[in-house]
Amino acid sequence: MQExxxxxxxxxxxxxxxxxxxxxxxxxxxxxxxxxxxxxxxxGDGEFVAIVGPSGCGKSTLLKxxxxxxxxxxxxxxxxxxxxxxRRDIGxxxxxPVLFPWRTVLDNALLPVDVQQLGRDRMVxxxxxxxxxxxxxxxxxxxxxxxxxGMQQRVALVRALIHDxxxxxxxxxxxxxxxxxxxxxxxxxxxxxxxxxxxxxxxxHSTSEAVFLADxxxxxxxxxxxxxxxxxxxxxxxxTLDVMTGETFGxxxxxxxxxxxxxxGIE
Amino acid sequence: MIGGxxxxxxxxxxILAVLAVWEGFVRLFxxxxxxxxxxxxxxxxxxxGTVSTMYLEHLRxxxxxxxxxxxxxxxLALALGTVVALSRRTEYFLYPFIVMFQAMPKVALAPIIxxxxxxxxxxxxxTAALVAFFPLLVNTIVGLRSADEDRVSLMRSLAASRxxxxxxxxxxxxxxxxxxxxxxxxxxxxxxxxVAELVGAESGLGMLIQSMNFTMDVAGQFSxxxxxxxxxxxxxxxxxxxxxxxxxxDVSQKAADIPGAKATKGGVP
Numbered sequence: 442m443q444e445x446x447x448x449x450x451x452x453x454x455x456x457x458x459x460x461x462x463x464x465x466x467x468x469x470x471x472x473x474x475x476x477x478x479x480x481x482x483x484x485g486d487g488e489f490v491a492i493v494g495p496s497g498c499g500k501s502t503l504l505k506x507x508x509x510x511x512x513x514x515x516x517x518x519x520x521x522x523x524x525x526x527x528r529r530d531i532g533x534x535x536x537x538p539v540l541f542p543w544r545t546v547l548d549n550a551l552l553p554v555d556v557q558q559l560g561r562d563r564m565v566x567x568x569x570x571x572x573x574x575x576x577x578x579x580x581x582x583x584x585x586x587x588x589x590x591g592m593q594q595r596v597a598l599v600r601a602l603i604h605d606x607x608x609x610x611x612x613x614x615x616x617x618x619x620x621x622x623x624x625x626x627x628x629x630x631x632x633x634x635x636x637x638x639x640x641x642x643x644x645x646h647s648t649s650e651a652v653f654l655a656d657x658x659x660x661x662x663x664x665x666x667x668x669x670x671x672x673x674x675x676x677x678x679x680x681t682l683d684v685m686t687g688e689t690f691g692x693x694x695x696x697x698x699x700x701x702x703x704x705x706g707i708e
Numbered sequence: 709m710i711g712g713x714x715x716x717x718x719x720x721x722x723i724l725a726v727l728a729v730w731e732g733f734v735r736l737f738x739x740x741x742x743x744x745x746x747x748x749x750x751x752x753x754x755x756x757g758t759v760s761t762m763y764l765e766h767l768r769x770x771x772x773x774x775x776x777x778x779x780x781x782x783x784l785a786l787a788l789g790t791v792v793a794l795s796r797r798t799e800y801f802l803y804p805f806i807v808m809f810q811a812m813p814k815v816a817l818a819p820i821i822x823x824x825x826x827x828x829x830x831x832x833x834x835t836a837a838l839v840a841f842f843p844l845l846v847n848t849i850v851g852l853r854s855a856d857e858d859r860v861s862l863m864r865s866l867a868a869s870r871x872x873x874x875x876x877x878x879x880x881x882x883x884x885x886x887x888x889x890x891x892x893x894x895x896x897x898x899x900x901x902x903v904a905e906l907v908g909a910e911s912g913l914g915m916l917i918q919s920m921n922f923t924m925d926v927a928g929q930f931s932x933x934x935x936x937x938x939x940x941x942x943x944x945x946x947x948x949x950x951x952x953x954x955x956x957x958d959v960s961q962k963a964a965d966i967p968g969a970k971a972t973k974g975g976v977p
Contacts (some may be wrong), residue, residue: 556863
């Protein structure tokens with residue numbers, strides 16, 4: 442075990458996520474498939490990190506490990522404590538909204554409150570203000586099947602934020618939406634993030650989505666999944682959709698593409 | 709367009725025409741009443757049996773057997789189905805029994821059940837419960853296991869306990885399957901009660917059919933069949949009405965309303 446310098450310890454204390462030499466195999470013995478190899482990753486408090494990679498590169502696996510849903514070798518620390526199982530200080534958003542059709546929008550948003558017994562009375566007002574924040578005022582008593590796909594994903598976002606988690610894990614949350622809705626959801630997410638300043642790990646296979654949203658973009662390569670290029674995105678916020686046609690934006694996207702191609706490219 | 713007053717009258721007219729042709733055919737060819745009764749005699753028998761309250765007493769017995777059998781069979785199926793769905797180990801050991809009973813025509817057990825439990829209410833309840841049990845058991849197991857993987861991941865990511873996952877996700881998620889099972893179980897328990905009454909009983913509509921058969925009162929038997937149809941429709945209507953209220957969120961439930969579209973997963977009655 443390497444001894445940590447006091448500087449590294451201080452840095453680790455500020456990091457919400459600190460991952461060292463993380464590896465994950467599916468299966469055992471000679472038939473084991475390496476999903477992740479030697480991942481190092483730190484995410485600072487309030488930072489928005491996007492992970493871009495081709496399908497099957499293990500980026501969803503990495504999120505599941507961070508959420509405590511999958512075991513792995515190596516260390517993954519969240520707020521200074523090792524991730525050993527599911528924990529209460531994480532909010533997750535999946536590719537599909539994963540709403541419960543028997544619950545209203547408000548009740549879906551309050552699911553973490555019910556599970557973690559945080560007291561509905563105390564949290565209803567918070568749920569309503571978050572529902573307003575994502576632009577769904579007046580829809581609290583509707584059912585998910587009465588909403589469009591984009592609206593459903595907004596409810597999923599409220600649900601992920603309701604218990605005030607330290608970390609928001611988003612697994613291709615807008616992947617199932619059409620291009621126009623996706624762009625407006627990106628703008629919305631940035632607005633909400635600027636408002637709440639959560640630490641976010643955002644997995645996507647869209648290079649432009651990653652550049653538009655993130656402070657830092659990590660490029661993952663496939664089989665086994667490794668982190669290749671890491672880019673700091675220096676674009677002023679709030680970013681508008683116009684920024685996407687700019688030269689700087691294009692340069693970032695080209696560099697991510699190059700990183701993806703070097704690692705086997707997008708299938 | 710289907711529906712509307714005009715089509716409805718045509719439909720009614722068609723039924724009356726069929727009855728008229730039937731009546732005419734029996735009168736014209738002098739068909740003996742023990743082969744095919746006249747519809748007019750069937751309705752007459754229905755009227756007499758109802759007015760004399762004889763039918764009502766037998767109906768009360770059959771309904772009681774059916775409802776207790778349904779309650780017992782459904783209760784056991786829900787309980788055992790839950791245990792099996794939540795424990796792979798239990799499933800492993802019970803699986804051979806479930807498969808064997810599922811393929812077996814349960815009504816064939818009625819004679820043995822009469823020997824074991826006598827001619828009274830108990831044997832009918834046992835038969836009804838046994839026949840109602842399997843479709844609901846299978847639907848409960850399948851339903852509880854059908855929870856979407858992402859939804860389970862979501863619950864686990866919130867650090868939900870196993871019980872919370874069961875109560876907040878698996879059980880509500882299984883309700884469409886459970887209600888499909890309950891609808892079949894309701895009809896099957898009526899079937900089980902009637903079969904057991906045919907085999908041996910002191911009262912009940914099945915016993916009534918059997919005794920009318922001995923006296924060659926075919927018109928009477930037809931009138932009891934009419935009552936049984938009405939009872940089946942009413943019982944099914946009650947379960948369907950409850951399902952519509954409980955499963956208002958189930959977008960696929962329109963498909964379940966189409967007769968015949970519902971899969972009978974419980975094997976042979």
